[in-house]
Amino acid sequence: MSLAAAGTRIASLDDTSQRSAVTEEEREARQIAERRRRMDERRERFLDARTRTIGVDVDALAKQIAEKEEAKKREKEEEMRYAEEQARMERALATYESKLTATRKREVAQTARSWKQQQVAATMTADYAALRDKDALKKEMPTRVGDRDTRLGAASMQVFPGEDLKGAERRALQAVQMKEWCLQIYAERAEAAALERDADMQYAQYLKQVEALRSETDAAVAEERKREIMEAAAANRRLAEERRAKAKADAEEAERLGLHEVENVLASGLLLEDPEDGVSRAQSHRKRPDHYRGMSAEERAEFHRGMMEQIAEKEAKKTEERKEELRGAAEEARFLRTAAQVEAAHARKAREEGEAYRAQLATQRADARDRAAKAKAGSNDWYVTDNFFSAFGASDR
Numbered sequence: 190m191s192l193a194a195a196g197t198r199i200a201s202l203d204d205t206s207q208r209s210a211v212t213e214e215e216r217e218a219r220q221i222a223e224r225r226r227r228m229d230e231r232r233e234r235f236l237d238a239r240t241r242t243i244g245v246d247v248d249a250l251a252k253q254i255a256e257k258e259e260a261k262k263r264e265k266e267e268e269m270r271y272a273e274e275q276a277r278m279e280r281a282l283a284t285y286e287s288k289l290t291a292t293r294k295r296e297v298a299q300t301a302r303s304w305k306q307q308q309v310a311a312t313m314t315a316d317y318a319a320l321r322d323k324d325a326l327k328k329e330m331p332t333r334v335g336d337r338d339t340r341l342g343a344a345s346m347q348v349f350p351g352e353d354l355k356g357a358e359r360r361a362l363q364a365v366q367m368k369e370w371c372l373q374i375y376a377e378r379a380e381a382a383a384l385e386r387d388a389d390m391q392y393a394q395y396l397k398q399v400e401a402l403r404s405e406t407d408a409a410v411a412e413e414r415k416r417e418i419m420e421a422a423a424a425n426r427r428l429a430e431e432r433r434a435k436a437k438a439d440a441e442e443a444e445r446l447g448l449h450e451v452e453n454v455l456a457s458g459l460l461l462e463d464p465e466d467g468v469s470r471a472q473s474h475r476k477r478p479d480h481y482r483g484m485s486a487e488e489r490a491e492f493h494r495g496m497m498e499q500i501a502e503k504e505a506k507k508t509e510e511r512k513e514e515l516r517g518a519a520e521e522a523r524f525l526r527t528a529a530q531v532e533a534a535h536a537r538k539a540r541e542e543g544e545a546y547r548a549q550l551a552t553q554r555a556d557a558r559d560r561a562a563k564a565k566a567g568s569n570d571w572y573v574t575d576n577f578f579s580a581f582g583a584s585d586r
Contacts, residue, residue: 213370216267217377223260224381227253228388 234249333347341347469475484492 213271213374217374220260220264221381224385227256231388231392 231253332345333341338347469477
């Protein structure tokens, strides 16, 4: 490899490393922008009163988890590509260093041989004595003091195209710069990961607080609901007791008034007047309102008889209703028993069909094993018999 080609290779490697560094910086900038966008969206959800009151948006959380997994996947792929690019660059540099070292070794060996030949030739000239001066080279100017030395021309063979006198220094600076870039990138990644972990911890703590507050609220609401139900039940019981007491008191009052009226009827002189006084003298079938003394014994008897008939009809109706309820309950019980029997019959039929199917399946498997065994046993009969030819044309398909 010539020195010009080596210089071109170093320049291309420098450009590649710079492009990789720029690409890495752009990728880090995009990742930071994406994280900021997610943090802004999360902050907006936290500040939303509706979300804070109703609860956490599960779909949004699932979307965040998916985006985070996708971002981690992309970051891992970027790191793998970056590591592969670094490894490729290191391999290229190692190859170039090995080739450059071999070229330098050949040049040094050639220079040493030329120097020995010049020494041998110098001993045969008149200027040998001058050459023996050990300080002669110190007293002279260096043959070359730089690439722009005016004493050097094309015939001096001291300046070559593509020669790089500061290559080692530049490579050392490049290595230091690459190390600083790597450390900076690692530090930024560690800081970003720490920030993301802190954000996740804060968000998890927020969710925990929200869940605790929700649990406390639900417990308080449930306790309040339980208390209201117990109070309503107590109020209903109290109202029922009051209604029963009022009904009992009304019944007792009605009975007392009835007895009092009977006593008045029996004791009052006005009420004991003869009912015949109210009969019209002109028309015996009419009653005089101004002389009405109440119902006669026959009318009272008829009235009581009508009341007793109504009471008997009501009792008969109640008895018939109770009988009808008993018949309905018996019919429902009979229907339930019939349904249970039908369900049991269906279950028994299903079990029998399952057992029959398993038995048929076992029989088919046994037949299949027998056929396979017969086929395997007959696979050795490779010769052709008369039956083979007689089978031709015998099929009806």
